[in-house]
Amino acid sequence: MFRSERLALTRPVLRQAAQTAAQVLSGPVGGEREEKIERVLTLSQAAAIVGAWSLVHGFAMLLLDGRLGAIMARLPAGTTPDMLLGSILRSGRPRAPGSAKASSSGNGRTRPWTG
Numbered sequence: 001m002f003r004s005e006r007l008a009l010t011r012p013v014l015r016q017a018a019q020t021a022a023q024v025l026s027g028p029v030g031g032e033r034e035e036k037i038e039r040v041l042t043l044s045q046a047a048a049i050v051g052a053w054s055l056v057h058g059f060a061m062l063l064l065d066g067r068l069g070a071i072m073a074r075l076p077a078g079t080t081p082d083m084l085l086g087s088i089l090r091s092g093r094p095r096a097p098g099s100a101k102a103s104s105s106g107n108g109r110t111r112p113w114t115g
Contacts, residue, residue, distance in 0.1 A: 025052050059085055 007014055029048045030037035037045055062068050063081050072081065 025049050025056070028052070055088070056085075059088065 009015055009018060026037040026045075026049050029045065029052055033045070033048065035045065037049075041049070068081060068084070072079065072084070075084070
């Protein structure tokens with residue numbers, strides 16, 4: 001979550017911030033999975049945490065780089081980036097084309113997620 005070459009994670013305040021950020025990700029993942037997230041993770045738990053981290057990190061980078069402007073302009077007046085992120089997190093992650101959970105066309109065949 002933090003670039004160690006830019007931050008002195010030996011400082012207690014930064015170490016605490018890193019631990020808090022990790023809890024912000026692992027807490028909801030554990031809640032969704034109805035599991036307590038321990039220090040030692042299962043592969044599935046680690047995948048879920050990294051997936052959430054990747055999603056939030058990608059959104060933050062798009063926001064910081066000004067890449068969400070066109071989409072935000074198409075949303076109802078008053079919609080904030082936080083509201084958009086909340087909606088993304090509530091809707092779950094999109095499935096890749098060809099995945100088992102790709103949307104069905106109604107004829108028993110799956111069609112890829114089109115974004």
